[in-house]
Amino acid sequence: MADVEKAPLEADQNSNPTEVSAKERAEAFVAPTPKEEKDIIRKLDFHIMPIVFILYMLAVLDRSNLGNARLAGMEDDIDLSGFRYNWLGTIFYIAYIFSQWLLMGWKQFPPHIWCASVVLFWGFVATIQAAAVNWSGLMACRFFLGVAEAAYGPGVPLYLTYFYPREKVGFRHGIFIAAAALANAYGGALAFGISQINGSLAPWRILFLIEGLPTCVFALVPFFFLPDSIKQAKFLNDREKEVAYHFVARNQRLDVNKNQGLRIKEMLEGIKDPKSYLPGIMYFSVNVSFASLPLFVPTIISELGIFTDVESNGLSAPPYLLCFFYIILVCWCSDRFKMRGPFCALSGLIAAIGFIINATSSSPGVRYFSIFLSVQIFASVALLLAWTANIHATESKRAGGYTVLATLGQCGPLLGTNVFPDSEAPRFQQGLWISASFCLLVTVVSTVLSLWLIRENKKMDKEGVPEVQEFEDTSVAREDGQNEKHRYIW
Numbered sequence: 221m222a223d224v225e226k227a228p229l230e231a232d233q234n235s236n237p238t239e240v241s242a243k244e245r246a247e248a249f250v251a252p253t254p255k256e257e258k259d260i261i262r263k264l265d266f267h268i269m270p271i272v273f274i275l276y277m278l279a280v281l282d283r284s285n286l287g288n289a290r291l292a293g294m295e296d297d298i299d300l301s302g303f304r305y306n307w308l309g310t311i312f313y314i315a316y317i318f319s320q321w322l323l324m325g326w327k328q329f330p331p332h333i334w335c336a337s338v339v340l341f342w343g344f345v346a347t348i349q350a351a352a353v354n355w356s357g358l359m360a361c362r363f364f365l366g367v368a369e370a371a372y373g374p375g376v377p378l379y380l381t382y383f384y385p386r387e388k389v390g391f392r393h394g395i396f397i398a399a400a401a402l403a404n405a406y407g408g409a410l411a412f413g414i415s416q417i418n419g420s421l422a423p424w425r426i427l428f429l430i431e432g433l434p435t436c437v438f439a440l441v442p443f444f445f446l447p448d449s450i451k452q453a454k455f456l457n458d459r460e461k462e463v464a465y466h467f468v469a470r471n472q473r474l475d476v477n478k479n480q481g482l483r484i485k486e487m488l489e490g491i492k493d494p495k496s497y498l499p500g501i502m503y504f505s506v507n508v509s510f511a512s513l514p515l516f517v518p519t520i521i522s523e524l525g526i527f528t529d530v531e532s533n534g535l536s537a538p539p540y541l542l543c544f545f546y547i548i549l550v551c552w553c554s555d556r557f558k559m560r561g562p563f564c565a566l567s568g569l570i571a572a573i574g575f576i577i578n579a580t581s582s583s584p585g586v587r588y589f590s591i592f593l594s595v596q597i598f599a600s601v602a603l604l605l606a607w608t609a610n611i612h613a614t615e616s617k618r619a620g621g622y623t624v625l626a627t628l629g630q631c632g633p634l635l636g637t638n639v640f641p642d643s644e645a646p647r648f649q650q651g652l653w654i655s656a657s658f659c660l661l662v663t664v665v666s667t668v669l670s671l672w673l674i675r676e677n678k679k680m681d682k683e684g685v686p687e688v689q690e691f692e693d694t695s696v697a698r699e700d701g702q703n704e705k706h707r708y709i710w
């Protein structure tokens with residue numbers, strides 16, 4: 221068996237080394253046992269998931285602590301009259317939207333270098349927010365924070381597809397996205413503690429320092445420990461790399477000898493594919509409903525009339541803690557049953573019920589309970605990340621699909637951060653009904669996309685496309701004219 225990292229020495233000099241190597245791997249490969257695959261995936265989980273999880277938790281913490289800083293006294297030092305506070309949320313997402321193309325850096329450059337660089341950049345920007353003395357300075361920080369974070373979070377789902385089988389990547393996307401829920405829970409609890417500090421620095425400045433500085437330090441971790449590809453994964457031996465290549469390649473293609481560098485034609489195919497846009501519409505809808513929650517949940521709780529501002533910061537944590545466990549559960553079920561749409565629709569329906577209860581009830585206890593339901597919309601994000609990967613068979617095409625998903629989806633917060641104006645306090649009826657409507661739209665579009673993919677799979681049944689297609693290096697598959705169709709996970 222030729223080593224998966226080397227072209228065979230006995231290959232004819234006029235032959236294509238890449239093609240020979242890939243073909244020999246396919247012909248001589250000894251199928252692994254289920255336990256062997258499971259053990260390798262466990263190794264991947266241990267070396268990759270904690271890094272991307274902690275970094276995303278820090279990213280969400282640094283972007284969403286604005287609501288906590290407001291209640292921690294930021295308005296005492298920074299003039300946030302009129303729509304100035306809303307603009308602090310909006311400017312972040314403007315920069316975030318126009319920088320979504322930076323996710324391709326995860327394919328174009330070595331991931332460990334790309335990741336470490338952008339993490340250090342956003343950590344620095346998040347930290348110097350503590351030094352802001354006016355609204356314009358804080359606006360500049362929020363803008364550059366949006367640019368930096370766009371280079372990290374949107375690209376991680378693409379990165380994870382380099383290492384995991386398509387039917388198991390949903391759970392890993394769920395773990396990654398669950399970091400956002402944990403960050404919002406942790407952020408509320410941390411803000412509650414920091415609000416009790418009496419020192420020379422205002423609590424809101426201490427909040428930015430305590431939540432920004434660890435990010436700068438943690439940037440060293442991906443630089444030294446994040447693998448660029450299966451080939452560069454030092455914690456796998458040759459056989460384990462061989463097995464990993466084959467389970468990642470089932471019903472999709474991977475670039476064995478071209479770990480870095482976009483295939484422009486395939487990337488454009490992903491952008492032009494109509495199926496890329498329905499997940500984008502759903503992601504937009506999710507973000508209308510969810511993006512506003514970290515900024516306004518503490519305020520909504522304080523407006524219930526029975527809690528102080530400090531208590532409201534603390535009480536904003538439990539709903540996100542529940543969301544953390546719900547995301548992991550629903551993504552595990554999604555992988556287990558090889559379905560994305562039904563679970564995405566379910567999350568939208570649960571969240572819609574929460575927003576409707578909040579809009580129609582006058583009981584503080586009932587309204588607080590409804591927030592536990594509303595935040596579950598965020599589970600749809602993890603499912604959409606996996607769904608997009610399952611729609612596109614090649615790495616570069618997935619890069620195009622994720623660019624569409626992220627760009628359309630991140631337009632949602634532009635609306636979401638402005639649907640809870642102060643003039644609507646204390647009930648915030650407008651924002652609650654708008655959020656409920658978009659949650660229901662997620663349910664409807666999930667159903668439409670599922671039916672579309674089921675229909676496409678039935679067409680492939682008639683065409684004789686096999687249920688499972690084994691190892692395919694993109695270069696060889698294209699040159700040999702192999703069947704480019706792959707079954708969809710709906």
